[in-house]
Structure formats: C-alpha cells, structure tokens
Amino acid sequence: MLGLKEGENGAAPIGDGDTTQIRTAYSHPEIKQVVYYDLPGFGTPSFERTDEYLREIEVESYDFSLIFYHGTISEGDIWLINKLLAMRKMFALVRTRADEMTRRQFPLQKCIQDAKDRCERNLQGFGIMAKVSVFVISNIDVNIGEMDGLFRFIRENLPEMKRRAITVHVQAKTKEIIAQKEKQFLEEMWRAAYFMGLSTGIPIPGIEVPINYKILVAKIKSYLLSFGLSAEMFEKLPEDIKKRMKITSDIHKSGLKRYVLSNISLVPVIIQPFLVFQAFSVLLPVAGSIVSGTNAFVSYLNFLKHVITKMAEDARTLQEYHVTSVD
Structure with missing residues (x-):
C-alpha cells in the first residue's frame, strides 16, 4: 500500500500472531x-x-x-x-x-x-x-x-x-494506475500552461523565460517520478527496452534541464512575445499582451500534453517489461 518492502524505513513490521499491539x-x-x-x-x-x-x-x-x-x-x-x-x-x-x-x-x-x-x-x-x-x-x-x-x-x-x-504518488505498477495518472495530469496541465501564458502575456524583462523554464523542469520532473521513470531505474533496463522508451531515453541521455532547453522550440512563443510587445507597445500595449499570452498558453498546453502522453506510453512499456520479467 505504501510502495515499501519488508524491513525498509517506514514499513510495518511483519510477524505471526499479535504483531500490532497499538494503533x-x-x-x-x-x-x-x-x-x-x-x-x-x-x-x-x-x-x-x-x-x-x-x-x-x-x-x-x-x-x-x-x-x-x-x-x-x-x-x-x-x-x-x-x-x-x-x-x-x-x-x-x-x-x-x-x-x-x-x-x-x-x-x-x-x-x-x-x-x-x-x-x-x-x-x-x-x-x-x-x-x-x-x-x-x-x-x-x-x-x-x-x-x-x-x-x-x-x-x-x-x-x-x-x-x-495518492494518484500522483502511488507506484505505476499496473496499466489502470498509469491510465489514471495520465488522465489526472492531462486534466491539471492547463494550470501550469495558464500561469506560463500569463507571464508571457505580461512580460517583465529578465523574468519570463527563467520562470517558465523552471516551471517546465519542475513539472516534467514530477511526471518522471510519478510514472516511475527515474534515471536510476532507467539505467538498470536492457538496451532494447531503453530504445522503446523514447522520451524517457531522450531526457536521461541529455539531462532534464538540457532536454527542456533543447525542446523549447516546441514552444515558439516563449521568448518572442516580449520582443513583439516591445515593438508594438506604443500602438497596441494591451492587445499585444493578450494575443501573445493566448498563443503561449496553447503552445505550453500542447508541449505538456506531448510530454505526458509519451511518458505514459513509456510507463506502459516498463510495466509490460516487469510483468514479462516476473513470468
């Protein structure tokens, strides 16, 4: 129930008879x-x-x-x-x-x-x-x-x-649990996308890109851990399984921060809106912010959806591998 093994810190003691004497x-x-x-x-x-x-x-x-x-x-x-x-x-x-x-x-x-x-x-x-x-x-x-x-x-x-x-933190050991995680992450991703779109729509020099970059790194890291796709686990897998886990392989080979930076092109509005805002601030100070913020929101939403769905696929590949290994 806790994702722990016998003897690990925090696990309940195991024995015959009245092992548990108090609540x-x-x-x-x-x-x-x-x-x-x-x-x-x-x-x-x-x-x-x-x-x-x-x-x-x-x-x-x-x-x-x-x-x-x-x-x-x-x-x-x-x-x-x-x-x-x-x-x-x-x-x-x-x-x-x-x-x-x-x-x-x-x-x-x-x-x-x-x-x-x-x-x-x-x-x-x-x-x-x-x-x-x-x-x-x-x-x-x-x-x-x-x-x-x-x-x-x-x-x-x-x-x-x-x-x-509990959906986030329960171990991704079965296909249904993986599906529940994917469903919940897809339902919640708009919050992060909205915040990043908002910071793009109302740009502050030197602030927008670092904040959005940190948010993306934090979100993707949380997805990796929840789906059970840690670097330690990944290194123990056979090469043929690693090759099938495309997004997990890309992240761990390049490093999470570098992966986010290298894929930032998937979110083309991450830097452009501030430049556009500067150019048209005299004529369209409000409209420019609204348009750039909306475009950014959609772009971040698509990027997070891509990451979540691909990680869920990798988690299913890993789960199938573990089932086969046990058999």
Missing part, C-alpha cells in the same frame, strides 16, 4: 496527508470485541477501512463488518496471497472468482446479505489479482485532495 500510523512516504493505520487484532483478552475497542481505534475518523484476511473470514471479522455496516462506514475485504493460487491446476481468474464466491457464501452464512466489496490481491506481484480494483476503491473513497495526491 499505529504509517504515513505515505511522499504524501503526509495520506495515512494508513494498522490496528491491533481483536477477540483476545487484550482487545475484546466491544464498542470500547472501536472507540480506542477511533474507527469514526477513517475515510474507509480495509479488512485483510487469508483463507476463511473469522468470527471477529464478521463482528467488525456488522459494526461497520451499522455505522454506515465504507470498507472492503481484502483476500491476500493471490500468488499462491498460481500454483494450482485451475486458471488464476477462476481461483480468484472462487475465493470471492466463497467469501460471499461465508458472509451470507452469518446473515450478512449486504453487498460487500471484496478484492483478491498479492503483495508479491501486484499484477496478480485485483490491485487495480482495490486502488480504484481507495481513490473513490478519499476526499478530492487526497485522491489527487
């Missing part, structure tokens, strides 16, 4: 406002199935809850599900270790569906007829199971700001 917060490494809470188990002398337990873990404060299980749902899980349903709190069941299903004789999708059907029968056996979201996932390989569905559930049940933040 423990785990902030996302890059999004401090997104926090997962690992809660102590219940149904033991330390934590009995009571309303006091729910108050202690502050169940009312969460955007949603995830109940992880393996095999059969326990009576304790049923108790918690009934409580969450009564409180009308959003939650989902997450069946882990989907990778173990690949060792069976039957197709993986059939095994996953069987696990979900078995879960539904268990719930109905305990009198729970409400529709409950169930996802089957693997922590070993996110491409096995329903990590896309779980991510979609998380996104849909977060407030707007948290939803956008």
